[in-house]
Amino acid sequence: MHRRFIGFLALKQKFIILLLLVFAIVLPFTIKNQYIFRLAILSLQWIFLTQSLNLLAGVLGQISLGHIAFYGIGAYTCTILAKNYDFPTWAAWLAAIAVSALFGFALALPTLRLSGYYLTIVTLGFGEIIRLIEINWVSLTRGPLGILNIPKPEFFGYQIKSNIQFYFLMLIILVLSTVLLCRLVNSRTGRAIVATREDSIAAEAMGINIFKYKTMVFVIAAAMAGLCGAFFAQYTNYIDPTSFKSDQSTLLIIMALLGGMGSQIGPFIGAIVLTILPEMIRELMEYRMLLYGVVLLLIMQVRPDGLMGGVNLRYVRQKLLFEKERSKKTAEKGAEAEL
């Protein structure tokens, strides 16, 4: 079943992407319900966030347990600049990206000395520190009260207010990021990053500057999460530290893992399934996180790489096409022999 699904994906890749894109563009015009609209935007957001974690955890292989911290940093930076200092939106967003990227850089510095678990524990600690700062630095963040009435984004006189506009803003960001990430992963740089993941010592021996690539991935992933945070803050109008709890980081990991680590399609599957599924069973809201935990446990038991993890679609496609060709040839030969 799984094999056939992947084979189908590999062969019809372009068609499926086109179909999904058309679906994504048509979707907002058919939705009347505010709640479903919110869910659609939320899904896009989670896909984008999962992509950023996937780059770090899947492509580079460095699990981060505090990834939501960057999202929080982006959200708070954008909010404080736009609300208290009247920054124009583009400047506030750029600042949010820059500040998150800076923190990502700072977090990457220990990679000089640490690897594996230690760094994972550092990311966990980092996430908690950021959350505690958000709660305790009351003069800046208003602590647990949160910040209300965040101004709506405005790009060069064009104000974004309605759900549709927010939806398309996020969709554009997502499409851009998907294209760029695919190009990055398939480029020389991407190969170097994957080599670092597979065997850092061998990669270093091949002349790959491990530290440079690790830092780069940390910075990109953090910047993406920061951008998403800025969007989130201006979209929801209200932020408080509970949106950036470690639960959310765990949820991100589950999304990335369910879809498949290191896969470019994975984040779409993981984030959409895990955003929409719990909403469909509203009675189980109380058990939501418990359910996520069970899902994570099951993934690890059944398929630790996730649905699309360790699947090379290009390879599958070529293999399938080759097999088709061969069976066609043997069929022709058979026909000739019969004649």
Place this chain on the structure above:
Amino acid sequence: MFIQQLINGITIGCNYALVAIGFTMVFGVLRLVNLANGSIFALGAFFTLIIYTAMQGHFLLSLLCAILATAFVGVMVDRLALYRLRKKGAARVSGMITTLAIATIIDNAVIILFGSQTRPFKRPKDFGNILIGDAVVGKLQIYILLSILAIVLILSYLIYKTKLGKSMLATAQDPEAAMLMGISVNRIISLTFAISAALACFAGSMIGLYYQAIDVTLGTSIGMKTFAAAVLGGVGSIPGAFVGGIVVGVIETFVAVYLSSGLRDAIAFFILIVVLLIKPAGIFGKKVVEKV
């Protein structure tokens, strides 16, 4: 004031030390970062509270029951989730993520069963205070300190002097060689999990008694503090975890008193990051040279 806070810090730190020892033992044997340790700590504390409320009065007996129950949970965590991964030879990171899943499950199960609000933890009796110099020290603190000291001594005897402990150390050093020497590695691993959970339960109950309240979030923050303690002492080293726990407890108490109580939880992470940056092997840890 200073001595009083020092004693308070050591009391808290001893509890961290116990949890950190459990964490470090599991890491030593399995090379596994057990992210569920803090959750098991909270679970143990809740078990004690529930059994104690149900039994009306026998605190020590209910503590014992809770310790057994938590140890059972610890063994089950290994048997149901981690054992299969080991058998399949899955990557170590899968083990860590599995413990993350277990932490999520336990935390939320506790929230669903017992509620997320802070629960009062009634002391069995008023223990009273004694004066040491001009510091007021609760008798409870002294009981906690003495009992933890006793546990650590017994545990060290068990690990360093008995055959069982030696097989544990052998498993930590090289599981395959240990298996060839006739050690039942899986039984040793289960035992390690049981001890680790039992220690967490004891520390949880003591913290509950000391603060007279418990809630779920305590597990998360204790989990982080014990990482800090274990890393500070050198992961895998039992004396290191003990010293690390006490140091974290003392520093935390002083920061809360002299700087700001809001920073209380942040300081452990700060210690953690600083130690990892300056001396990742910790105080007692040996630097491992990576062989290719």
